[in-house]
Amino acid sequence: MSLLIGAISLALFWMAAFTLWWQMHAWRTPETLASTRFESPAGGERLSFSLLLPARHEQLVLEHTIDRLLESGHRDFEIIVIVGHDDPETADVASRAASRAPGGRVRVVVDTHETKNKPKALNTALPHCRGDVVGVFDAEDQVHPELLAHVDHAFTATGADVVQGGVQLINFHSSWYALRNCLEYFFWFRSRLHLHAAKGFIPLGGNTVFVRTAVLREAGGWDQDCLAEDCDLGVRLSSRGRKVVVAYDADMVTREETPGTLMSLLKQRTRWNQGFLQVYRKRDWRELPTFGQRMLARYTLMTPFMQAFTGVVIPVNAAAALLLDVPVGVAFLSFLPLVTAIMTFVFEIVGLHDFGTQYGLRVRLPHYLKLIAGGPFYQVLLAGAAVRAVWREQRGRNEWELTSHVGAHLTREDVPA
C-alpha cells in the first residue's frame, strides 16, 4: 500500500510539475517573453490573404465579423464566407455583405455536404482561395485591423509555413467557468503554444491560423473525419517539418467568447478531447524525428485524459496517506502532488492578474476567489468531458456538437466586471 501511494504520488508530481513548467514557458526569461510577441511590421506587404469564414446558424454575429475584417489595414485580401445549403438565414447575411463589399472582396461559397462540419466547410472553400496564404476565422471572431500586416511580416521575416496568432476568450466576468476558461486560453496561447512551436510539435488552434496555400493544398487540406481538425493539421504539418511560428500580442489577439452554458462547454470540451484522441490514434506524430518530440506529442495529446485522472486521484491519494497508517516518509511523498497543485493555483492567480493588466480589465477580489473556489469544480467538468470523450469514441459517435454563440464578447468587451 505504501509503495503504491508513493509511486502514484511521484508519478502525479512529475506529471503536474511538467505541465506547470510548460504552462509557464513564456515567462521563463524576459527574453523568452519578448520573443513571443509579433514583431512590428517593417517594409511593405508582400503576401495576399484568403480569409475563410465558416458560418452556420450564426446570422446574429456574422455581419459584424465581416465588417470588422473589412476594416483590416492590409491591402490584399479576400474573405470567403462558407455557408450551408440548408441555412438560408446565414446565407442571406453573407450575400448581403458580399454585395455591399467593394471589389468582390467578400465571396460566398456554399457547402452542400449532407452532414456538415467545420473541416468539410473549409475544404469546400480551399479550391476557391486565390491568396498566397489561407487564414481561418470563426463567425463570431473579433479580428484586429492590424493583424494581417503583422502576420504578413511574420511570414516574410521568418520564412514560416504556418503562423498561429493569439486567440483569447475575454468574457471572464460572465460566470465562474468562463473565468477559468479564459485563463486556460490565456495560458495556452500566451505561453504553452510557444513551447510547442519551439519544440517542433504543435497542435494548432481553430482560428487566427494562417497557412501558405500551397502547403495546405499539398497536405490535402483539413481532415474531414476528425473532430479536432485544427489540432490535426498542426500535428500533420509540424510532423513533416513545416515551420510554425506563434505570436501573441494582447492588442492583436482574436477575441472570442466562452460557450454560453455549462453544457455547451462540456460538449465543446468533449469534442476537443475526442479530437485529440483521434489525432493520437492517427499516429501522424510518429513521424516526428526525435524521441523528445514524440514524447511531447504523446503527452500533449493524452493530456485531457491525464488531467481527468489526476483531478480524481490527487485528493484520494492525499486522503489515503492521511487516514491510512503509512510511514511518515510515504505520507510526505503523498503531499507532493498537492504541492504542485497549490503551485499551479498560485500561478493561475498571478496569470489572472496579468491577464487583467494585459487587457485593461479590472479583475477584482471576487474573481480571484471564484478562480480558487471554481478550481475543483472545473476539474470535475474536465474529467467529465474526458470520460465522455472516451465513451463517445468507443461507441463510434463522431458527429459534430456545435457550440452556439450569443456574442457576449461583442457587447460586453469594454465592460469590466
Next chain:
Amino acid sequence: MTSTLTAAPVPAAARSADPRRGPAARPDVRFRSSRPDLLLCGALLTAILVVQGWNIGQFPTLSDDEGTYLAQAWAVQQGHGLAHYTYWYDHPPLGWIQLAGLTWIPSLIAPDAMTVATMRTAMLLVSAVSAVLLYVLARRLWLPRWAAGLAMALFGLSPLSVVLQREIFLDNLAVMWILLAFCLAASPRRHLWHHFGAGIAAATAVLTKETMLVVLPALLVTMWRFSHRDTRKFAVTGAVAACALIGFSYPLFALLKGELLPGEGHVSLWEGITYQMSRPGSGFVLGEGTGSNGVLRSWLYYDRVLPVGGLACAALLLLTPRWSVTARALAGPALAVAVLAVVALRPSGYLPAMYVIQALPFLALVLAGGAASAGHAVLNRLRRPGEARPLVLARRSAAVVLALAAAGYVLPRWYEGDRTAMTADANAPYRAAAAWLSTEVPEPARTRVLVDDALWLDLVHAGYRPGLGAIWFYKADLDPAVAKTMPRGWRDLHYVVASPTVRRDARDLPTVRAALENSAPVAVFGAGEDRIEIREIGGAERT
C-alpha cells in the same frame, strides 16, 4: 523545423536609463568563463582553506553545540531517527541531516573519526562553497572584480570568520543556502527556474537554522531589484510560494507524527517553538555587564573591522540609494545587516555566540561595496572628460593612500588573530579527557557517565552505551526517558566529566549539581576556568 519568432532586442537596456527604475546597464558576468574571475576566486579560496583548515581541530575550544549537532548527525547515520534522545523540535532537523550526509562517507571509512574535532574538517567544504558563492554573488550584484575579491577575503579570512566557520554550527550550513538563494535571486539570466530555486534554497536555509527567517525580506528585495519588470510577478510569486510550501513541510512533518500540538506523553513542535521564543533573555547588547554584551565583546575581540565597518557601510548604503548604483544593487545585503542588527538590539532577547555567523557574508558584502563606492568616488566623482593629468594622478594617489591605510590598519590585527587560530591548541584537555575515559575505565559498556555533548561521541566510540551509558549531562534532569533509568538520582551514575559547560549549567540542573557535589576528581586536565575534571561519584554512598 518550427520556432517562435526571433527574439526582439532585449528591452532592458533601453529601459535602464532611468536609475530609479532599477538595474542600470547590466554588466554581463559569466563567472565560469571568465578567467580572471576564476583565478582570483581560486587563489582566495586556497588562502581561505589553508587558514581555516590549518589547526582546525585544536582551535577554537570544542563547543557543546557542535557536539549536539554532530551527535544527532551520527544518530541519523546510525538509523536512530533524528536524534539518539527524543527529538523535541529544538531546531528543524534539516541542518544535521545535511551534516550526516556530509560526514557519511568519512564515517563509513573510519567510524571512529566521527568526533567533533575531526569532523570540523567537513565544515571546510561548507566554508569553501559559501566563500565561492559570496564571490559570485558580489559579481552578480555588480561589484567590480577587486571588490568581489575583497568581500570574499573579508568573509573567509577575518579572524572572527575563521573561528566561527571552523565550528560545526548549523548557522554555517544555513549561510551557504541563503547565499545560494541570493545568487539565484540575482541571476543575470533572470530565469523563472532560478527564482524558483532561490525560494527553495531560502526555505532550506530556514529549515537548517530557523533564525534565517529574518533575512528573507532582504532576499525578497534583491529578487525584486534583479528581476525583469515583465516577468517579475511570476518570478517573485513563484519564489515566495516555493519557499512557503517547503517551509510548511516542517509543521506538516510534525502533524504527520502527531506532534504538532502539545499533548500527554509526547513532545510537540508548538512546545519547541515556545521554548525557543521564551528562552531567558541575555540582556541588552550594549548594556554593561549583560550576557549579550559579553557575546558582542567576544566578537569584537576577534575582529572589529568586519562587524563595525560592515554596520557603518550598511547604514551608508541604505541612506544613499538615490546617488549610488552600488547602494541600489546592494540594498538586499544592506537590509539583511540592518535587520540582523535590529534583532540583536532587542533589549530582552537571547543572543547566542553564533548569531553573528549569519551576518558575516552580508557584512563582508556591504563593506566591500562601501569600499567600491569610496574607490569609485575618489577616482571618478565629478570627473570630466580630458581631466588634467595632475588631477588624475592626485585621484590615483589618494586611492592608493586610502587602500594602504586600510591595509595597514587591518592586516596586522588579522595576522595576529589568524596566527592564533592556526597555532593555538585549546582542546588538549578535551583530548586528554577522552583518552583517559577510553583507557582508564575498566568496563565502559557498563559505566554511566554524565558528559557534555562535545565529548559524547568520543565516549561512544570508546564503548560506552550511547544515550544511557554516555549521557548528555542535562538530559539527566530534562529528559523523563533518561531520568526514569536513574531512580536513585546521582547514585546511579559512575562519573561526571566536569567541563566548563557542565559547571556553568549545573546551577539549574539539580541532578547534575548533586553529582558534582558528591564526586571527587580522579583526573584533571588543564587549569583554571577551562579545566576539565573527571570526577568519580562517591563510592561508599553509591552502593
